[in-house]
Amino acid sequence: xxxxxxxEKPPAKPRRVLMHVFDASPCGYVRFACSxxxxxxxxxxxxxxxxxxxxxxxxxxNPQPVR
Numbered sequence: 001x002x003x004x005x006x007x008e009k010p011p012a013k014p015r016r017v018l019m020h021v022f023d024a025s026p027c028g029y030v031r032f033a034c035s036x037x038x039x040x041x042x043x044x045x046x047x048x049x050x051x052x053x054x055x056x057x058x059x060x061x062n063p064q065p066v067r
Contacts, residue, residue, distance in 0.1 A: 016062055018055035034058040 019032035019041065029043045030052045037060050046052040 017058045019058045020055045
């Protein structure tokens with residue numbers, strides 16, 4: 001009976017909901033939008049195009065971590 005506990009998988013972490021770029025300017029400013037709750041950000045500066053494409057966590061859809 002105890003051997004079965006060794007092979008059980010731990011519970012999966014809940015998935016994060018990310019906001020993706022929906023508007024961008026040539027000088028590095030982007031706006032993000034959440035496809036789940038339709039929340040939008042103001043213009044934010046990103047250092048690179050890769051940072052913008054990675055997305056940011058949605059503050060409304062993701063639960064706040066308990067400290």
